[in-house]
Amino acid sequence: MSDTRHDRAAEAALQEAVAQRRRLEMIIEGTAAGTWEWNIQSGQMWVNERWAQIVGHTRDELAPITPETFFRLVHPDDLAGSNARLTDHLEGRTARYDSLCRMRHKRGHWIWVQDRGRVYEWDAQGRPLWMAGAHADVSDLQNARQDAADMRQRLQAVVDASDEVAVIATDVDGVINLFNSGAQKLLGYSAEEVIGRINPGLFHDPEEMRAYLQPLADAAGRLPTVFEALTAHAAQGTWSRQWTYVRKDGGRRQVRLSISPLDSAGGQRFGYVGMAVDITPLLEMREQAYLAAKKFASAFSSAALGMALVSLEGRWLDVNDALCGILGYTRAELLEIDFQTLTHADDLDTDLALVADLLAGRRDHYHMDKRYRGKSGNTVWGRLSVSLVRAENGAPLHFVSQIQDVTSQRQSGQQLRESEQRTRVTLDAVADMVLTLDLQGVIQYANAAATQALAGEGAAPLTGGQVQDVIELTTEYAPRSPLDIAVLLDPDSNAVDLHSDLLLSMGAQLLPVDLTRAWLRGEDGQHSGAVWVIRDATQQRARQREARHLAEVDPLTELSNRRGFEAHLQQAIIRVARTGQSASLMFIDLDNFKPINDSHGHLAGDAMLWAVANLLRHGVRDSDIVSRLGGDEFAVILAGCSLKRARRIASDLLESVRTLSIPWGLQRLGVGASIGIAAIGGGMSVDDAVAAADALCYQAKGLGKNNVQVEVPSVEGLEPPDGGEPGEVA
CATH class of the missing domain: 3.30.450.20 (PAS domain)
Incomplete structure (x- = not known):
């Protein structure tokens, strides 16, 4: 009986084991x-x-x-x-x-x-x-991991491609997980110093942020953190504002910061990204321009010298109080007449000839002593200095005249000597080098600055020596070719006026200088000598070069902007007129660019513009000029390039743009292009050339976009580009 129960128990246990194994097999199969x-x-x-x-x-x-x-x-x-x-x-x-x-x-x-x-x-x-x-x-999972790693690597490459834009990404708690080369350049930290360690609020100016956060305190008086305040604005999309960043070395930079949220495909917020552009140089240039304009206005109205703005026809456009006092007229009376009416007949022809030299570009300024007719009929001797103000395209706008009343000096030799003495004392106090010379180059006077710079500290006076022995002048254009000093002593020579790039040899050093000449006359009115003022122009030329660069370069793409483009186009037109060599102008308008801005934001649009600019820059020769005219419009000046060759280049560029694809989030973005090409003629204006290429680009748009339209050659019998029909679609 006991064995039977044991057998039944064993059989039950076996059945349970079989059932359990079956369940395990079903789980495994599942x-x-x-x-x-x-x-x-x-x-x-x-x-x-x-x-x-x-x-x-x-x-x-x-x-x-x-x-x-x-x-x-x-x-x-x-x-x-x-x-x-x-x-x-x-x-x-x-x-x-x-x-x-x-x-x-x-x-x-x-x-x-x-x-x-x-x-x-x-x-x-x-x-x-x-x-x-x-x-x-797990192939699908592993492939997905690899795709994600590849995508992150490509995004990292795009982020690190530009060191002009600082890109900083964080998680939702503000811990930095991306710090590109642009951020390192702007802030002075390495990526290792900040990633995983620092909240980006550290980079903001503490005083500026304290004032900004104060109104945001809650009922208990608690202030939000910098990260909380800034990301709150960016919770629903990109938010931009100007801030002060503090570098690691304590330096301060003004930046335009744009903050955007980072969301997963499922809408889960996983962080934020900030993009900062350093606008400090731009703000400094604006401040300098404002101060320069303010200083000129102040100097004009309060100057002891008579000053006037004069039209190209000679009419007084504006005069200061000092000039009214010198000539005896009211401001309203002077604005009704021209300088020719008040100029002594014996001096008018000389004055007009110098004006003609200014307008023709043969000199930058001129100086002369001339006589004016005062309101009471008296003769007023004026020491006149005139310069010409030109527009950005080089067209003359108006003259700036400075008039010093030298009547008393002319009438009284004693007063002249006293004035000369006062002048010499004054000149010894200024930093500019001042020399008085006779027409043979003998130094009659050298102020303290000139003696120290040309002869050395504690040297004997330069008086009586030859200027050729102490001064050697060259130019930035030809630094190894000294100018002939004898030519500079010729009153009829404009050798100095033609050079705005003079260099003064100072031992092994070449010092940028400006040289101003004023001619001395004897009792007979003939030239008897000259006064040279030599000024250190190092900082001025550096500022001019920087200003030209900032004014002519598009900050996003680093291509020439419209202003720089028009200057290059004017040079190309002049070159064609002088050499007869072919040149072509290409206008490029991106297709389907607006949807990128509308759907993905301006940061995506900027990334696409930068990518297209880089493609165009590397798609043409180094000697060709690639410009961004504004928005999604580009232009290329192809020097020494026929329409036929330009069309081949355009076809290659069109295909490159067509296949261009940049990653953005989980998508890849692309655009097309419509291209118009016109010949650059030696007799046309900048506006004519622009209008021709723009019209062909517009025609390409109208024909369905993503094609090239080429100008029909104007010379009879000339083959159309590539032997095809004029205006053939690429």
């Missing part, structure tokens, strides 16, 4: 995992059908299944690592065997497999006997 068992000592191995299916086989096709079957299917580059992890487990160093490796599918391609297992039975000596595990196909 997970679509391939399972395996391995007798480590005998080499016997068993796998389920799913294990074989993962690599595209049936169990029968793989039979007999042994560890060598696994080794044969595993990628050679992954086998050593897998064996090392297996050994670590069998020798007890790890709790389980876990390996990610590639296995060859029956069709020949590689799949990623996650293989996990562990020993579950040991022999009497404690050696591993049976081991079991499972295979899972």
Whole structure:
């Protein structure tokens, strides 16, 4: 009876074990995992059908299944690592065997497999006997990981491509996780110093932020952090504002900071990105321009010298009080007449000839002593200095005249000597070098600055020596070719006036200088000598070069802006007129650019403009001029390039733009282009050339975009570009 109960219990236990094994098999089947068992000592191995299916086989096709079957299917580059992890487990160093490796599918391609297992039975000596595990196909997951890594690498490359824009990304708590080369250049920190360690609020000026945050305090008086305040504005989209950044070395920079949220595809917020552009140089230039205008207005109205703005026809446009006092007229009376009416008849022809030289570009300014008719009929001697103000395109606008009343000096030799003495004392106090010379180059006077600079500290006076022995002048254009000093002593020579790039040899150093000459006359009115004023122009020329660069370069793309483009185009027109060499003008208008701004924001648009600019820059010769005219419009000046050749270049550029694709978020953005090409003629104006190319670009737009339109050659019998029809679509 007892045996019967024992048999029934054993049978029940066996049935439960079978049922449990069946449940386990159903669970394994549900997970679509391939399972395996391995007798480590005998080499016997068993796998389920799913294990074989993962690599595209049936169990029968793989039979007999042994560890060598696994080794044969595993990628050679992954086998050593897998064996090392297996050994670590069998020798007890790890709790389980876990390996990610590639296995060859029956069709020949590689799949990623996650293989996990562990020993579950040991022999009497404690050696591993049976081991079991499972295979899972993780190709999709691994490929997704690789795609994500590739995308991050491409995005990092785009972010690091420009060191002119600081890009700083954080997580939602404000911890920095991206700090590009532009940020390192702007702030002076390395990426290692800030990533994972610093909140970007550190970079803001503390006083500025304290004043900004004060009104944002809550009812308990708690102020938000800098990061909380700024990201709150950017919660729904990009937010921009000007701030003061503090560099690591304590320096301060003004920046335009744009902050945007970073969201996952599912809408989950995972961080923020800030892009900062250093606008300090621009603000400094604006301040300098404002101060210069203010100083000129102040100097004009309050100057002791008579000053006037004079039209090209000679009419007084504006005069200061000092000039009214010199001539005896009211301001209203002077504005009704011209300078010719008040000029003495014997001096008028000389004055008009010098004016003509200014307008023709043969000199930058001139000086002369001349006589005016005062309101009471008296003669007023004026020492006149005139310069010409030109527009950005070089066209003359008006004259600026300075008039010093020298009537008393002319009438009284004693007063003249006293004035000369006062002048010499004054000149010894100024930093400019001042020399008085006779027409043979003998130095009659040298102020303290000239003596020290040309002869050295404590040297004997230069009086009586030859100017050729102490001064050597060259130009920036030809620094190794000294100017002839004798020519500079000729009153009829404009050698100095033609040079705005003079250099003064100071031992081994070449010092940029401006040289101003004023001619001395004897009692007979003839030239008897000259006064030279030599001024250090180092800082002035540096500011001029910087100002020209800032005024003619587009800050986003670093291409020439419209102003720089028009200057280059004017030069190209002059070159064509002088040499007869062909030149072409290409206008490029991007297609489908506006949707990028509308859908992805201006940062995406700026990234596309920068990419197109880089493509155009590398798609033409170094000697060609690539410009951004504004918005999504570009232009290329192709010097020495016929319409036929220009069309081939345009076709290549069109294809490059058409295939251009930049990553943005989870998408890739692209545009097209419409291109118009016109010939640059030697007799045309800048506006004519621009209008011709623009019209052809507009025509390309009208013909469906993404094509090239070329100007029909005007010379009879001239072949159209590439032998095709004029205006042929690329």
